[in-house]
Amino acid sequence: MPVESVGEFEFASGESVPDLTLAYETYGEFDGSNAVLLCHALTGSHHVTDAGGRRTGDEAGTAGQARAWWGDVVGPGKAVDTREYYAVCVNVPGSCYGSSGPASEAPDGEPWGTRFPAVTVGDWTRAQRRLLDELGVGRLHAVVGGSVGGMNALDWAARYPDDVRRVAAIAAAARLDPQCLALDAIARRAIATDPNWDGGDYYGDDHPDPDDGLATARQLGHVMYLSKASMERKFGRRAAGRDARGGRRGDDPAGSFFPYREVESYLDYNAERFVERFDANSYRYLTRAMDDYDLSAEYGSDAAALAAFEGEALLVSFTGDWHFTVEDSRTLREAFAEADAPAAHHVVESDHGHDAFLVEPESVGPPLRGFLAEGVDARTVRDEPEDDDGTGDHPERAPVHASLFPG
Template sequence: MDMTGATHTTDDDRSETDEGPTTVNVGQFEFERGGSVDLDVAYETYGDPTNPPVLVAHALTGSQYVAGAAPEELGAQAGSWWDDIVGQGRPLDTREFFVVSANVPGSCYGTTGPASEGPDGEPYGPDFPAVTVTDWVRAQAQLLDHLGIDTLYAVVGGSVGGMNAIEWAKQYPERVERVAAIATAPRLDAQMLALDAIARRAITSDPNFGDGRYYGDEHPDEGLATARRIGHVQYLSKTSLEDRFGRRAAERAITAIDDPTADAFPYRDVVSYLDYNAERFTERFDANSYLYLLRAMDEYDLARGAGSDAAALAGFDGEALVVSYTGDWHFTVEQAETLATAFEHAGAAVSHRVVDSDYGHDAFLVEPETVGAPLSAFLDGGAEKAGFAPVHASLFS
């Protein structure tokens, strides 16, 4: 086993990094849709490896640094994305659990992806194989093999990380006892597919994108920034945007190219928010990786190859927690109820907790208390102890 990098443990069992990501080389990896690469999987661990293991799956542009800072070269936004959930005294208490988080294939935070050096010494770029959520799960399973972990006490994930979590129940039902799927669904709906397609076109239409072999001085930053703006709109609800920004003018000067009439009207605070986050994102993320990961999320369908969601989960006899948010229009409460029903029909014990929140999809990140309480109860006592929140019929009318 080839391992690089170093991980240190602080007093509260949250890791800090030395020179870069800790990686395991799992050898030649065959992708579900064809092609193979010599795959490095970057990961972080937290807590005592003799404790029950819990795998945490990150969201679309997340990293393995679920708690604690990421290496400086990756940027501050790459780390500490669930600090309130992972650590001593937190819902995923590192005094009780051994937490593992791995960066997925196709990303750009240490696991092999389009920006990684290929056999010819140049970045793979568009020659990197297409990736799927199933590939992510298989790569994680191989990482766990290297770590000597056969059975997971739980796998936990939010957003597309939640898809990752439920795919564990489908692909390796004998290797996982509990699944916590947060702000997710068995598949995306047509509206999200449409918006993601526009985001991808924004990147590929950038003059600097070319054919995806842009790894020189000029990158498709404008296209990537536009794609990220679309993403941020998806992550917030209509109410949240109105409450946070309304129509007020921004306090800073405009920083992005706008239409010719821009000087005649206010630079809105909501637009400034989108511009700022887009600019920061282009500093830390690879455009090809964004294309690959968006496609993996869009094409995920739990029922594929099984006939139905319940059939896909038929081999899983553990317990499941599903958490959804009333203000989330990316992955809706109705979609989450479909997932919970599939677990129930497959014979698994399941709790569906519906959180009343106007924030939107990102509530599971910015309102960690809404995750912490049901997750703690679930890890401690299973679906029965996690309980059920009422699912109102009006939500589905």
């Protein structure tokens, strides 16, 4: 039962689909009080780990499209120990891994395309709630998510405060800043200006996909997920070898004088793989949901949004993340405090950038494991102010802005 229909669904926009389909996976056994909802990031899927789950097999047609995104964090004996917890992950509406979205079939038998309703993070939350109802899960032990999945987790605390005991938002934010909004808008524009996008109506074998636009969008996203330091370490200014993966698009006689660099080869190669697995319209839909998300929007303030939440919250941030920053998590930490909800802000020193939440299971695992078991007072959870002088004031850490990126 890896794909579930939850019937008619009305989106925040007021538009409805007659039959919302949700692809999902579960790991472990439900005992009535051990459910942990995992929320995937922008281009992730419900396929969290290869270990011990009820897989979305080939029958759903999505196998192999997305890698298991948290195989080192979720599974038997892992931080989210599936011998103990019943983990559930749902592909969000608007995505392209089996849940309803622009690429899925509308009642008229044609792909929805841009006729699919606009989706918001709140729609994701409400869809997940519907699926959990189908699965017989009432109150969740925890909701855990990274990046925009962390926004999804925060939305649970605001929207269904009685339904969740613990919320972990990793590399997340109450809202994106205008720099991120700008880069996401540029990415969407790159897709829309690819002539093959064709107003979003490019499905079918006789129509090429807007791969160039989607590749540009992905490359932009990729740079947002890395940091200057990690790029310096990974690539430097080195030229790629002759057998470089990928291949430079649109080279010209004058361009061949210059090296094809490792960083370019890496982005090109990954973009080529990405366009094979992801739908361009979904990329536009999901980034719009992320850009639109604002914890305070329907409540007046972040703290007001969390006022009814009586559980505990863990915020994890990474020092090299310029996309969802340490400061963003500080803001969240303060909002939970103002709402009288026990919260901890665990800062990880890392130069991996935003990707750290995926590639540093050794940093994310211990605080997450402790938080799920014991809440914010767990030994492995470090709250930022307690690292400092105990005053609760975090010191001014970075008077010189540009030092973000060690040269």
